Amino acid sequence: MTLAAAEYARGAALLESLEVREWALPTECPPWDVRSMATHLLGYMRACASVREQLRQVRVARAHGGAIADAMSDLQVRELSALSPEEITAEMRALLPRAVAGRRRVPAPLRHLVRIASDLPVAGTRERWSLGYVVDVIGTRDCWMHRIDICRATGRAMELTADHDGVLVANVAADWAQRHERPVRLTLTGPAGGDFAFGDGGPAVSYDAVEFCRALSGRGGDEVPFGKEVPF
Known part of the structure; x- marks a missing residue:
């Protein structure tokens, strides 16, 4: 969770540094632009910060059908599309401690027993991941990779350190x-x-x-x- 907190903070700082025009630049995850990627990240933070919001997103995504991770991401982007860049970054900063705390509070039995089916990105291989793997590993790794995506889309140098x-x-x-x-x-x-x-x-x-x-x-x-x- 120390890594998660640092990654959230670095992502928020990167978005805060962008000019208005850069929010519309395309990323390597079509059809998302920088703004769409930012709303996905914010939507995930909302889910981490509130059990009620997480269950709501899961319920709506399941009703949509398809891979649950993709359906949730699409939902986050759609629902937050009206937010301004300033609103997105301000809410990210405000949610940071609650999003980290929410991930930390996931009970150990749920971490081990709950399994989530997901497709790997390249070959479409189906795997079943423990909830703990998703919460502790994928949650931070996804944010990190999207920070790379945003840096590449905007031409910004990425902050990289050995300890993070x-x-x-x-x-x-x-x-x-x-x-x-x-x-x-x-x-x-x-x-x-x-x-x-x-x-x-x-x-x-x-x-x-x-x-x-x-x-x-x-x-x-x-x-x-x-x-x-x-x-x-």
């Missing part, structure tokens, strides 16, 4: 290695990078840390060994 982004990247690398289950020595470059060894021996590969994560999420043209995508 480096931890998130290391988690992504471990997730990837667990899925392909083959030995590999991985070097990720840049402020969020590091050196990783999974198993004994295996090929040595090197990527920019951010581009490695983008490739695993289905963004960009780079290919990674073993062709395994990772949920974001």
